[in-house]
Structures are given as C-alpha cells and as structure tokens.
Amino acid sequence: MRDDLRDLYQSVILEHARAPHNFHRLEDASLSAHGDNPMCGDQLTVFLRLDDGVIAEAGFIGHGCAIALASASLMTDLLRGRSAARAEQLFAALETMCGTNHPDEVDVPEQDRAAVDQLRVLSGVRAFPVRIRCATLAWHTMRAALHGKSHASSE
Amino acid sequence: MQASETSKTRELSGTAAVGGPPYRAPREEFPILSRPVNGRPLVWLDTAATAQKPRRVLDAMRSFSETRYANVHRGVHTLGYAATQAYEEARLRVAQFIGASGADEVIFVRGATEAINLVAASFGRSFISSGDEIIVTELEHHSNIVPWQLLRESTGAVLKVAPIADDGTLDLVQLEAMLGSRTRLVAVTHVSNVLGTVLPIATIARMAHAVGAHLLVDGCQAVPHRFVDVQAIGADFYAFSAHKMYGPTGIGVLWGRRELLAAMPPYQGGGEMIASVTFEQTTLKHPPHRFEAGTPPIIEANGLAAACDYLTDLGLARICGHEAALRAYALEGLATVPGLRVIGAGGNHEDGRAGIISFTMDGVHPHDVATVLDGSGIAIRAGHHCAQPLMQRLSVPATARVSFGLYNTTEDVDALVAGLGEVGEVFG
Numbered sequence: 014m015r016d017d018l019r020d021l022y023q024s025v026i027l028e029h030a031r032a033p034h035n036f037h038r039l040e041d042a043s044l045s046a047h048g049d050n051p052m053c054g055d056q057l058t059v060f061l062r063l064d065d066g067v068i069a070e071a072g073f074i075g076h077g078c079a080i081a082l083a084s085a086s087l088m089t090d091l092l093r094g095r096s097a098a099r100a101e102q103l104f105a106a107l108e109t110m111c112g113t114n115h116p117d118e119v120d121v122p123e124q125d126r127a128a129v130d131q132l133r134v135l136s137g138v139r140a141f142p143v144r145i146r147c148a149t150l151a152w153h154t155m156r157a158a159l160h161g162k163s164h165a166s167s168e
Numbered sequence: 169m170q171a172s173e174t175s176k177t178r179e180l181s182g183t184a185a186v187g188g189p190p191y192r193a194p195r196e197e198f199p200i201l202s203r204p205v206n207g208r209p210l211v212w213l214d215t216a217a218t219a220q221k222p223r224r225v226l227d228a229m230r231s232f233s234e235t236r237y238a239n240v241h242r243g244v245h246t247l248g249y250a251a252t253q254a255y256e257e258a259r260l261r262v263a264q265f266i267g268a269s270g271a272d273e274v275i276f277v278r279g280a281t282e283a284i285n286l287v288a289a290s291f292g293r294s295f296i297s298s299g300d301e302i303i304v305t306e307l308e309h310h311s312n313i314v315p316w317q318l319l320r321e322s323t324g325a326v327l328k329v330a331p332i333a334d335d336g337t338l339d340l341v342q343l344e345a346m347l348g349s350r351t352r353l354v355a356v357t358h359v360s361n362v363l364g365t366v367l368p369i370a371t372i373a374r375m376a377h378a379v380g381a382h383l384l385v386d387g388c389q390a391v392p393h394r395f396v397d398v399q400a401i402g403a404d405f406y407a408f409s410a411h412k413m414y415g416p417t418g419i420g421v422l423w424g425r426r427e428l429l430a431a432m433p434p435y436q437g438g439g440e441m442i443a444s445v446t447f448e449q450t451t452l453k454h455p456p457h458r459f460e461a462g463t464p465p466i467i468e469a470n471g472l473a474a475a476c477d478y479l480t481d482l483g484l485a486r487i488c489g490h491e492a493a494l495r496a497y498a499l500e501g502l503a504t505v506p507g508l509r510v511i512g513a514g515g516n517h518e519d520g521r522a523g524i525i526s527f528t529m530d531g532v533h534p535h536d537v538a539t540v541l542d543g544s545g546i547a548i549r550a551g552h553h554c555a556q557p558l559m560q561r562l563s564v565p566a567t568a569r570v571s572f573g574l575y576n577t578t579e580d581v582d583a584l585v586a587g588l589g590e591v592g593e594v595f596g
Contacts, residue, residue, distance in 0.1 A: 015206065015207075015543050017543075018539070018540060018543045018594070021539065022536070022540075022594050022595075027594075027595065030533075031531065052551070053535055053550070053551040053552070053566065054551050054552035054556065054559070054565055054566050055535075055565075055566075056565070076533075076565040077533065078533035078534075078535035078536050079532075079533055079536045079595070080535075080536075081533075082533075141539060144535070144539065147535065
C-alpha cells in the first residue's frame with residue numbers, strides 16, 4: 014500500500030474507528046449540536062457537559078468514515094477538563110495540522126503539547142484534501158455547540 | 169477468482185446474444201483512460217456520476233468552435249447562420265436519437281435537473297393546483313424530489329411516494345393503488361442511479377394515463393446505456409444530461425409531447441424565447457425556443473449530437489449487453505470479497521438491472537473503501553448518491569457504488585476486486 018494511505022489509516026485511527034471512545038449520548042448534556050457533511054452524508058451529534066465553564070464530559074453519536082469517527086473519538090477524550098477557549102485552541106491546532114503546515118510547524122502552547130501530539134495521527138489527511146472535512150466535522154460541531162448553535166455543516 | 173485469470177480480458181457471455189462480432193470496449197477513443205492515477209492505470213467505475221469523453225465528442229466541439237462558431241438565431245452574417253444550422257441540426261439529431269416525433273419537442277437545458285425544474289415551474293404551476301397529487305418513488309435522485317417539494321410549497325399540491333421492495337424493485341401494486349383522480353403527474357427514474365434497477369416505464373405510463381395523469385421520466389442513467397424511444401415507452405416528459413452520455417457538461421435535454429409543451433408558459437424570460445417585445449406586451453416564440461431564454465450551450469449542443477452519433481454507431485443494444493455482462497461478472501467477483509454485501513440486489517425483474525452496483529463492507533465506511541481504491545487508481549463513488557431518502561429506505565447511511573460504461577472491461581472489474589481485497593487487509 015502507498016505510504017500516504019498508510020499514514021491516513023494508522024492503526025490508532027483504525028482502533029478508534031472500530032471502537033470509538035465516548036460514543037454515547039450524554040443525558041445531562043449542557044450543550045449539544047448536530048453536524049453533517051452534506052457532501053458525503055456523515056452525521057454526528059456532539060454532547061458537552063460543562064461544569065463551571067469547563068468541559069467535564071463530552072460524547073458523540075452518529076455515523077461516518079474511519080477518519081470522522083476517530084477524530085470525534087479523540088476529540089471527546091481530549092476535551093475533558095478544557096475551557097471553551099482551550100477547546101477552540103486545540104481545534105485551531107488540528108486545522109493547521111490538517112491543512113498546509115507540517116505537524117512539527119504547529120505552534121502549540123506547552124499545556125496543549127500532549128494533546129496535539131495525540132492529534133497528529135489525523136494529519137495524514139493533508140495528502141487527501143477531500144478528506145480534511147472528515148477530520149474536522151466533529152470539531153466544527155463541538156464549536157457550534159459551544160457557541161449555542163444547534164447545527165454545524167462542514168462544507 | 170484466481171490471480172492467473174486477471175491478466176487478460178475475457179469475452180463476456182451476454183454480448184453474443186445481441187449478434188455481430190464480440191463487443192470490444194473502445195478504450196483508446198477515450199484519452200483520459202490512458203492517464204495513470206496514483207501510479208496506476210485509471211480504472212473509471214464512476215460513469216453514473218459522469219461519463220468520460222471520447223475523442224469524437226471532443227473533436228466535434230473543437231471543430232465547431234474553430235470553424236462555425238457564432239451566437240445562434242441572431243446574426244445575419246455567415247457564421248451566425250452556420251452556427252444556427254449546426255445548433256438546430258443537433259436538436260434534430262437528439263430528436264432522432266430518442267424517438268421524438270420532431271425536433272420541436274427537444275428543449276436544450278443545462279441538464280436533467282434543470283429539465284425537471286422546468287416542468288415543475290412551467291407545467292406544474294399551470295396545471296397542478298392545491299390538493300392535486302404528484303407521485304414519485306423511493307428510488308429517486310434529489311433532482312426528482314426537491315423540484316416537486318418546491319412546487320408543493322407554492323401550490324399546495326400533495327407529494328406521494330411509491331415504495332420499493334427490499335430488492336430495489338418498484339412495488340407496482342402499491343403504485344397503482346396510489347393513483348387516482350387527483351393524480352396529475354407521476355415522476356419516476358428510468359434506471360436507479362444507486363441500485364441499477366430498471367423501471368418498467370411502459371407499464372407505469374399505462375397506469376398513469378389510465379387515471380389521466382402525465383408521466384415524467386428521469387432518463388439520466390438510461391439514455392447512455394440502453395435504447396430509449398420516448399414515444400414507445402409512453403412518457404410525456406423525458407429528462408437527461410449530456411455529460412452522463414459521454415457528452416459535455418452544461419447541456420441536457422427535456423423532451424416533452426408537443427401538445428403539452430405548446431400549452432406551457434415560459435420557464436425563464438429573456439432573449440431567444442421571444443417573437444417580439446414592447447414594454448406593453450411580449451409575444452412568445454413557440455416551443456422549443458420559448459423555453460430557451462438567453463444564449464444556449466451552442467458548442468455543447470454539437471458535442472451532444474456527436475455523443476448521440478457515437479452511441480448509435482457503437483450500438484446501444486450491444487453497449488447494454490456488455491454492461492449487463494460486466495454487472496454479472498462483477499457480482500461474481502464481489503461475492504468473493506469477505507464482508508461485502510450488495511445492496512438491493514436479487515430481484516427478478518423483466519428488464520433486469522443496469523450496470524450499477526451498490527455495496528457495503530462490514531466495518532468499513534464507504535468513503536474509506538473509496539479512498540483505498542483511489543490509491544490504486546480505481547474511481548468509485550461513495551456516499552448517499554444524492555438519494556438520501558433511498559438510503560433511509562435501505563437503512564444504510566451510505567454505500568459504495570460502482571457503475572459501468574461502454575469503455576469498462578473485465579480487467580477493470582478484476583482490479584476492483586483486487587483493490588477490495590486490499591481494503592479488507594487495511595481494515596480487517
């Protein structure tokens with residue numbers, strides 16, 4: 014198999030896709046939003062439970078490709094304990110990694126370094142421009158929820 | 169399937185039944201098929217989304233542009249006349265190709281989507297009113313759903329949906345039961361773009377006409393793959409796109425029965441569609457020009473005519489036989505792939521299936537299937553195929569779809585099956 018495909022479908026991605034973490038509805042969610050990718054039909058709902066301005070728990074349901082599911086799985090792990098501002102910072106780092114910049118060039122505050130390292134597995138989408146939105150769907154949806162919007166579309 | 173068998177193209181059963189020499193896919197006439205993709209020869213299995221272009225179509229557009237190009241129905245100059253002649257000859261060519269009773273029944277539009285919107289806007293707003301019923305099927309593409317929803321919003325018409333069986337065939341008993349005195353229009357696809365189901369249009373036409381309803385057929389997936397005679401099948405409107413039939417983008421056809429078109433108001437206003445204009449009153453042209461406001465796709469019309477010639481010369485019966493044989497061959501190959509499930513297959517329909525197969529693979533999302541295959545130069549479609557209600561009916565969020573064209577070979581199928589083996593290795 015080609016190297017870029019191997020990068021895209023790293024074993025970590027496949028493991029998360031096969032058994033996504035936090036793959037459930039949060040009955041006591043403070044915020045939630047629905048996200049879809051109209052190009053491909055992927056659909057996720059992201060739930061956030063905030064405690065004193067900090068994301069105490071995150072979960073999601075829906076369906077999507079391996080990249081979309083793995084990204085949502087990782088995201089819901091990494092959001093725990095973060096404020097809205099720090100959640101958005103992490104998304105910004107991911108967007109940069111999935112875009113034009115090499116992961117090593119992403120400028121990350123010290124406190125986020127470990128999280129960003131975990132997200133590196135998603136940076137394989139850089140070689141597959143049409144798949145970038147798969148990696149960011151959950152994050153757009155999370156951002157919509159934080160902004161009080163019910164819906165996000167990764168167009 | 170043995171690896172040793174994959175090295176050469178086999179002669180397919182099914183093509184012989186049509187007669188003549190065995191069908192040979194004219195790959196060399198399609199320049200794009202010789203380009204590598206991701207280091208492998210391109211295997212184009214996405215013809216249902218759009219068909220690749222043969223040299224004959226490309227040459228026709230280039231030659232017209234280089235020697236006869238001008239705007240149509242305007243200039244008194246030599247080229248204006250030559251371009252108008254070519255444009256109207258293209259219309260006549262299309263009319264012959266689909267069995268229209270005259271060129272005046274052929275309206276050039278941007279594509280099938282615009283054709284259906286034209287009928288909804290013009291025929292719909294004039295002849296469909298509150299409480300009248302429009303019937304579509306669960307198989308429809310969004311382009312044969314949304315225009316009717318918009319019409320429903322503006323007129324108060326009722327939109328009904330005829331169900332399909334699990335094997336993807338239309339339930340004719342239920343369709344007939346839905347038809348009634350309020351039914352104004354039945355709008356159905358000729359061939360499902362997701363499952364390849366071929367609908368019995370002549371039967372549906374008889375049912376619709378028996379209650380005084382008209383029949384619109386979305387022929388996008390039929391016209392490039394089987395012989396279509398719009399009058400013989402009893403349609404009242406027939407819509408299709410050139411780009412799916414090896415012609416250019418930007419042009420499509422609405423065919424309509426002459427008396428229906430004559431009774432319909434314009435769809436858009438502008439140049440080309442008027443006989444005379446004053447600020448007090450505008451006199452409209454007759455069909456088809458009444459429905460062609462503005463400068464039409466002139467170059468593309470020449471490409472479309474060339475595509476009609478191309479398909480006619482190759483022989484639609486032979487193309488249809490070849491693609492049916494490829495479908496059968498592919499189903500055998502796909503049956504060897506672990507965890508692969510063909511969606512909506514297995515029906516025994518008199519008209520069989522067209523060369524379109526949807527499938528899913530256990531534990532692998534269709535997008536991931538498509539991405540891995542693309543790594544081997546194999547292009548398939550993954551997603552909802554602009555038919556989300558059908559996906560809901562089939563209880564799948566998305567499918568992977570392969571669709572065959574006249575240039576595909578058993579080698580393409582073998583590459584697909586090998587590629588799916590690789591998918592299994594990655595995700596297994």
